Amino acid sequence: MRPSRRKPDEMRAIGFERGVSKHAEGSCLVKFGDTHILCTASLEERVPPWLRNSGRGWVTAEYGMLPRSTGDRMRREASSGKQGGRTLEIQRLIGRSLRAVVDLEALGEVQITVDCDVLQADGGTRTASITGGFIALHDCLAWMEVRSMTSVSKVLKDHVAAISCGLHDGEPVLDLDYLEDSAAGTDANFVMTGKGGIVEIQGTAEGEPFTDEQFSELMKLARKGIGRLVELQKMAIG
Template sequence: MRVDNRKYDELRPVTITRNFTKYSAGSILVASGNTKVICTASIEEYVPPHIKNTGTGWITAEYSLLPGATPSRVPRESTKGKISGRTHEIQRLIGRSLRAICDLALLKERTIWIDCDVIQADGGTRTAAITGGYIALADAVQWLIDKNVIKENPLINSVAAISAGIVNNIALLDLCYAEDASAQVDMNFVMTGSGKYIEVQGTGEEYAFDEDQLAKMLTLARKGICEITEIQKKALGT
């Protein structure tokens, strides 16, 4: 029996609340069980130097675990003067995931920032940030269209993410923190709404896994992301 009484292939309850804050072009609160992340989208009229004067836009992300998000206070990384390797890795993952489903040329030379702030953490913060970040991005894109800033929708697909792992030799979907902390294998899957993979991250924690176990985790992840995609569609009214 799982710690929260879910079946092995069952997601935690996922909710998406749009227009969560006032000033951003897109803002949502995504909750996956006890994990809660605020995702906001901001638009700036410039691009990084490496694509300047190319006519192409950019999507990037910042990620932060707020001090009160865990049982013990987590100091803000700004007080340390630099971000951790984990934060840097997650930010790059979110950015890559969102750029993969966008025709950046249709954004023209502007940047959309997706800021993901974890206000409560219980495992799966990076996957929730990607799932929620997509909705914030979609709302920001619609804002640009409504303002006649761009003519065409650059989003060519949707994107969502979920974890799967091996705990006590059993493949499980959507690990909470207690399961993640004791997992023999922990994997994160990022997929488009049409079922293509964007990224697969997997690590055996002092444990080697075989192809059969990998196949089980892939099957669980695909099932979970299909369900999340439907939740995203409902949230957007599509």
């Protein structure tokens, strides 16, 4: 039995609350169980230097955790003077994942920054950020469409969502919470599109190395979970 008493292929309660920010062009408070992340998508006119006058746009992401989003209070990164390696790694992953379904040419020369701020953490913050960040991005594009600045359907080529899997006592389980993540021998994150294409795979053996077969099973679970997440995204966006 996994610690959360969920079935091996059972995800936590997933929630998407849209329009939670008065200011952001798109926003979504995403919940994977007790993991709560505020995602905002901000439209900016300036693009990175290497895209100036290229006619192409950019989508990027930033990630942060509130100091007491975790069991023990963490030092505020603004106060320690830099973003740690884990933060930088996660925000690079979120950005890559979202760009995988965006036609940057069709977006035009603007930048959309998706901020994912963890209000409460209980495992799986990077996968929830990608999944909720997609909604915020979608709503930002919808905001632009209303203003005749772009067309959502031309820019967004597909849905994208992400989920974690792991081996618990050797058994593959879906959507690890913090306790399960700490106990898991192997931890893998998958990012896939609505059509089933794989965007990113990250698998790490925490203890013993794992086998091809084990990895295949994790991938199957992930495919199932992401399929469900994309359905929920579609219901949320309406």
